[in-house]
Amino acid sequence: xxxxxxxxxxxxxxxxxxxxxxxxxxxxxxxxxxxxxxxxxxxxxxxxxxxxxxxxxxxxxxxxxxxxxxxxxxxxxxxxxxxxxxxxxxxxxxxxxxxxxxxxxxxxxxxxxxxxxxxxxxxxxxxxxxxxxxxxxxxxxxxxxxxxxxxxxxxxxxxxxxxxxxxxxxxxxxxxxxxxxxxxxxxxxxxxxxxxxxxxxxxxxxxxxxxxxxxxxxxxxxxxxxxxxxxxxxxxxxxxxxxxxxxxxxxxxxxxxxxxxxxxxxxxxxxxxxxxxxxxxxxxxxxxxxxxxxxxxxxxxxxxxxxxxxxxxxxxxx
Numbered sequence: 001x002x003x004x005x006x007x008x009x010x011x012x013x014x015x016x017x018x019x020x021x022x023x024x025x026x027x028x029x030x031x032x033x034x035x036x037x038x039x040x041x042x043x044x045x046x047x048x049x050x051x052x053x054x055x056x057x058x059x060x061x062x063x064x065x066x067x068x069x070x071x072x073x074x075x076x077x078x079x080x081x082x083x084x085x086x087x088x089x090x091x092x093x094x095x096x097x098x099x100x101x102x103x104x105x106x107x108x109x110x111x112x113x114x115x116x117x118x119x120x121x122x123x124x125x126x127x128x129x130x131x132x133x134x135x136x137x138x139x140x141x142x143x144x145x146x147x148x149x150x151x152x153x154x155x156x157x158x159x160x161x162x163x164x165x166x167x168x169x170x171x172x173x174x175x176x177x178x179x180x181x182x183x184x185x186x187x188x189x190x191x192x193x194x195x196x197x198x199x200x201x202x203x204x205x206x207x208x209x210x211x212x213x214x215x216x217x218x219x220x221x222x223x224x225x226x227x228x229x230x231x232x233x234x235x236x237x238x239x240x241x242x243x244x245x246x247x248x249x250x251x252x253x254x255x256x257x258x259x260x261x262x263x264x265x266x267x268x269x270x271x272x273x274x275x276x277x278x279x280x281x282x283x284x285x286x287x288x289x290x291x292x293x294x295x296x297x298x299x300x301x302x303x304x305x306x307x308x309x310x311x312x313x314x315x316x317x318x
Contacts, residue, residue: 010050011043014068021069021116032101032109033116036076039092044204045071045171048309049179052193054302056183066120067178070132073117075171078139080110085143086228128178135174142166157236161202169201176200192296196306199290203313206283209233210317213270223267227257234270234279241275249273280317287314 046068150159176197209232
């Protein structure tokens with residue numbers, strides 16, 4: 001998707017404001033708080049804020065910038081906490097904050113960034129504060145649910161889909177809503193963009209699940225989730241199989257994959273299994289569902305770009 005000159009200009013100003021927003025009284029806190037920001041990122045959520053602002057009336061650029069900052073800072077703050085939970089060593093190809101400064105610092109810096117987002121959102125109004133608070137509630141609930149896992153009465157795949165809806169879909173939906181709210185869009189537009197954002201969040205994560213297995217075509221290191229025993233869409237679909245021929249593969253996936261040779265064996269077997277096509281079909285289905293939610297919105301460049309985002313997420317996992 002090619003960015004318009006207006007979006008490029010917005011993106012350049014956004015990067016400057018994002019770094020400014022993370023500056024603290026302490027040089028050390030500033031360094032730690034800008035650590036993930038400086039490593040770059042897709043800035044997917046600010047893009048959604050900007051695009052969704054095109055479906056209402058006139059937009060105050062400063063309020064739009066603040067709305068985008070709240071969403072991205074909230075996202076970045078959650079990454080500090082996620083890396084502690086996951087005991088991650090790397091974030092965006094650089095040492096994670098917890099690897100560099102320890103878990104306590106990483107957690108506190110995440111808290112600091114959440115507080116910065118809260119300070120900015122307060123200037124937007126009570127309805128924005130309420131939405132950010134509700135989104136943060138879902139982020140935490142999703143993390144807790146992921147940590148404790150499904151109970152005996154809950155289907156593991158349904159549990160996983162709810163986890164990623166809370167951890168990923170909620171913030172992407174809130175980003176779309178923030179942009180529309182800044183533009184004064186009517187309720188039908190807000191409802192359409194919220195539904196689109198929720199579904200887009202699932203497409204975003206489920207395409208990542210496929211990339212972890214099929215990433216020889218994407219340049220990413222394959223098998224990270226497999227090696228760490230993280231359940232994802234393909235492995236959860238496979239676990240539902242009652243085909244005796246899948247027992248050996250399921251046993252392999254459940255084994256210690258720290259050995260490069262065993263990991264390569266598991267990846268080769270999974271890539272050749274029909275479950276990959278099943279997972280791709282599910283990602284495509286959800287992408288089409290996300291697109292369908294945009295039907296009530298007026299046609300134009302912004303709508304075209306929102307539709308193209310769905311296609312890009314699907315295509316990157318092929």
